[in-house]
Amino acid sequence: MPAGALNRERDVREAYSAHAGELYGFAMRSLGDAGLAEEAVQETFLRAWRAGKRFDPEIGSLRTWLFAIIRNVVIDLGRARAARPGVAKEGIEASVEPIEESLLAWQVEEAMRRIGDQHRRILVETYYRGRPYAEVAADLGIPVGTVKSRVYYALRALRIALEEIGYED
Amino acid sequence: MKTDNCREWRESLGAYALGQLGDDERHRLDAHLEGCPECRAELEQLSALSHPMSLADPARFEATPTPPPSLAAQVAAAVGAERRRERRRRTGFGLAFGGAAAAVATVLVLLVLPGEEAPGPEEHVDFGSLPGKVKISAKLIPNSFGTEIHMYVKGVSSGTLCRVYLRSRSGETLSAGTFRYRWGDGSYPILSSALDLSKTDAMEVRVGRHAYFARVGGPEQDET
Numbered sequence: 031m032p033a034g035a036l037n038r039e040r041d042v043r044e045a046y047s048a049h050a051g052e053l054y055g056f057a058m059r060s061l062g063d064a065g066l067a068e069e070a071v072q073e074t075f076l077r078a079w080r081a082g083k084r085f086d087p088e089i090g091s092l093r094t095w096l097f098a099i100i101r102n103v104v105i106d107l108g109r110a111r112a113a114r115p116g117v118a119k120e121g122i123e124a125s126v127e128p129i130e131e132s133l134l135a136w137q138v139e140e141a142m143r144r145i146g147d148q149h150r151r152i153l154v155e156t157y158y159r160g161r162p163y164a165e166v167a168a169d170l171g172i173p174v175g176t177v178k179s180r181v182y183y184a185l186r187a188l189r190i191a192l193e194e195i196g197y198e199d
Numbered sequence: 200m201k202t203d204n205c206r207e208w209r210e211s212l213g214a215y216a217l218g219q220l221g222d223d224e225r226h227r228l229d230a231h232l233e234g235c236p237e238c239r240a241e242l243e244q245l246s247a248l249s250h251p252m253s254l255a256d257p258a259r260f261e262a263t264p265t266p267p268p269s270l271a272a273q274v275a276a277a278v279g280a281e282r283r284r285e286r287r288r289r290t291g292f293g294l295a296f297g298g299a300a301a302a303v304a305t306v307l308v309l310l311v312l313p314g315e316e317a318p319g320p321e322e323h324v325d326f327g328s329l330p331g332k333v334k335i336s337a338k339l340i341p342n343s344f345g346t347e348i349h350m351y352v353k354g355v356s357s358g359t360l361c362r363v364y365l366r367s368r369s370g371e372t373l374s375a376g377t378f379r380y381r382w383g384d385g386s387y388p389i390l391s392s393a394l395d396l397s398k399t400d401a402m403e404v405r406v407g408r409h410a411y412f413a414r415v416g417g418p419e420q421d422e423t
Binding site: 039042043046047050051054055058059064066067068069071072073075076079080106107109110113131134135137138139140142143150153154156157158163178179181182183184185186188189192197199 | 209210211212213214216217219244245247248250251252254255256257259260261263264265266267270271273274275277278279281282360362374376377391405408
């Protein structure tokens, strides 16, 4: 039995403490509904428990494995919701939210929460709000060149934070 | 070629990757990139972020949703129920094949189980005769977290997505999860719903695009 496998209920509790917050955050982001997000997290840990012996820490982290499971759970729940009476249509598959995009969006949002305030702020002002460097520089009381270098260091920090939470190009 | 002023160029790469450089500066940086593979590699890494960044919603950068504290207990209860079920299934399997060790294990489990589980009246739900030789039945077991559902499905294509819902007397419908029916697989899906069995009025199973209903605690069933 590989070390780190989810073989005991205690392992599941530990995995829950370590990862449930992120899993819930991703499920909320993708499903947009607290009840469904809870259901997704519960189903993820149940599936993880059932397949616990197949988890091999040599291959990847527990976190990566749980995210692979919740990705499928969210797809299933999204389809189930799309097929509920009232919204049921032909072509259920097509109405499913693109899961890869919602995973990427969630990863960026999570990474943004992990980088420093200064880094996040410079990206919000210049990229998301599209404000000119000169204006941002005046606001922050720094030279324009510093705005530019901050954008660079913020992107580096964002990239590292993304990689830490499993982002791959 | 990496030069002493590489750092200066590098600090412009973020602005370049996000399309924030003016034309003049971009042309000068292009000339540097032409001869500097390190800066090109760095630019590639940063440029890869522009698509994911475009998907993100800055309104979500500050607050992170947290799961309700009760979810930990729900998950623990669901996993605990699953563990007990696995044990019952294993011992059932052992008896069927007549192993002496398994028989001993069964006796032990029979001794241990009654104290561990709160026995309640189970409900057997049969969906009756359905079109196209489809057969569906379920066993519903009351549990502290809600209702545990053992599903039996036959006569549908392998790989068909099945979705299960329970409806309460007050008309609220709660999902009990999903599974895929597989041919030749002796296992059966075990699902759970937060709805108490005592409050459950009906059950709905959606098999592919067909929906089947059965009253819980009664023989009526219909199809839409």
